Amino acid sequence: MVNLLKFNIAKIIGKGVAFLAKWGPGSGGTYAGHIFTKIGGYDSINKLASQLKYGSIIITGTNGKTTTTLLLIKLMSNDIQIRQTYENNILNSIVTSLLTQKGEMGIFEYGIRNITYGIPDTVERLIKPIGVVYTTISKEHTQVAGIKNPFEDYYRAKKLLSQAMERGTIVTNADDPRTALIGMEKENDVNINYYGISTGAIEDIDAEGINCPKCGEKLNYSHHYLNHRGVYACSCGFSRPEPNVKLTHVEFNTDKWILNIKVDLVNYTTSKNVKLNLELNVPPFGLHNIYNTLSSITTYATFTPKVENIESTIYEIFNGMDMSFIPPGRFEVIDIGGKLVGLGQGDNGDALKINAMYMNQFVDAPMELIYTTPDENEDEIFKDHFKIIKSMNPQHIIVIPGRKSIDKAREYYEIIKQEYEDSEFYPLSYDKIDIRISKLIELASNSEYKYVMMSGCGEEQRMWEPIKKGLIRKS
The missing domain is CATH 1.20.5 (Single alpha-helices involved in coiled-coils or other helix-helix interfaces)
Structure with a gap:
């Protein structure tokens, strides 16, 4: 007591x-x-x-937590006053928000890398959330205090955040077998609202599946949306659940995307059914943000006490959205005098793949790749990058150091050159970043190709933003 x-x-x-x-x-x-x-x-x-009128929602996962949280805050703040925290993934941050802010509901991002540091079962017991939201779970971010933890322990820690829930709703990604299983195992205890993609317009390149999280056998995929997310089934009977909120159609343009989203779920706060057919006009904010959009919309429609506002609020937030909520360095496709240049950060395999998938929507002729490399001790990143490069099969490749080591960049270039003879290397110094930026702008502007993709490693604000601004000025 x-x-x-x-x-x-x-x-x-x-x-x-x-x-x-x-x-x-x-x-x-x-x-x-x-x-x-x-x-x-x-x-x-x-x-x-327990003093919150409506309770708390906790958002977790490997990627997408912060953006989903920020979008949810925008949506829910239109209806009620909330207490919030994001980008500070410890219990003390949640407690500080509960203590110092005013609001009827809590919305909290919570990153968990293992049970010892993340104490997910303790957080669930103390906060007693009415909602736990799962974005996606993959084999990244499993290192804690310099030690690589077994992925099984990482996955178990994520599951523990909702395992003891006896009330509320779990919002989870149907396309991710790992997060889908978390929901399916709790269907007898709480309501589950799934979200996912249901259109063949989005298809991964060079996709690899994962083993069934239930029995360990290899999953059979009929469609890959993004990495291990897709439509899957296993001989043990485990298969992708039908999403309550799903993307049914998407139209990609350089200046905007049109997203058709179908909503059919039960609102936890009011016990009312919510059915909507939405057509959103959003900026070209990256394929991963489609999942963040679905996640935030599902969570908002599940928990807002003002169900009559759901449709109008979603349109207000998303149709009026600009790119300011996305961190600098985001991948964009820019039209410079009839030439399409796609550029932005891609500093791991997943990020470069997402950029390539986005760029691929526009390319119908040979493409040039301007690849900015990883650094020393980043061979694993290059290995992932090179798989994506080969799947894109560019006509011409220009290699430039993305970070500090010119020698390491040259080493990566020599590997690329073995498969792509039509390639060049520019040993541009990190210390003379302005010269590097000017050269990258010049190479993209003067390229003989109609389609140019520039991505890889490099500092978001120091490199990518000035390049984008420079290309826009030239256009």
Whole structure:
């Protein structure tokens, strides 16, 4: 039982610490929560969380957490006042938000890399969320404190965040076998709302499936949307569930995308059915953000207490969206005098693949690739990149250092040259970044090809943004 005196003292001191932290360096987003817990104990967190009128929603996964959280905050804030935290994936951050903010519902991003550091079962017990949202789960981000953890432990830690739930709704990605299984195993305990893609217009390149998370046998895929996400089935009986919210049609253009989304779910807060057919006009924000859009819309439609606002709010947020919510370095396709140049960050295999899939929507003639390389000790990244490069099969390749080591970039170039004789190497220095930027702009502008893709490694703001601005000026 919570000691009310300790609880109230912890609240007073915690809020005082939060106020003082505004004037000091660092820790302002977490220290008040740490002090509150130190004084009041863990049970005080449970009491604090229970004071929310509608409860809390926690968003987790390997990728897409922050963008999904930000989109959900935009949507839900149109209806009610919320307490929120993102990009700070520890319990103290959630407690600080509960303690210092005002609102009837909590929306919290929560990254989990293992059970010891992430304490997912403890977070579930203390916060008692009405919703847990899963984006996707893959074999990235499993390293903690310099130690690579077994993926099985990482996956189990993610599952633990919702495993003890006895109320609420789990929102999860039907296209990802791992997140789909989490939902299916909880269908007897809580409601599950699945989201996914249901159009053949999106198809992965050089796709590889995964083993069944239920029995361990190789999954059979009839369609790959993105990496291990797709339409799948296993001989053990496990298969992709039908999404409650699904992308049924997509039209890609250089200036906007048209997304047709069908919604058919039960709203947890009101127990009302929600059925919608949406046609959204969004900026060309990248294929991965289609999943973030589906995830945020599903979660909003599941938990908002104002179901009458759902359709109008979704249109207001997405049809009025610009690219400012996406981090710098995003991949874009720019028309410069009839030549299409696709450029932006692609500093791992998945990112470069997404960029290639997007670029592929427009290419109907030979393409030139301007590839900016990884650095020392990043051979694994190059290995993944090279698979994507071969799947794109560009007519001509220009290789440029994306980071600091010219020698390592040259080494990567020599590997590429063995398969692509029509290739060039420019040893541009990182220390003279302005010269590098100018040369990249010149190469894209003067290319003899109608389609040019420029991607790979490189600092988002220091390199990609000036290149985009320079190309736009030239156009």
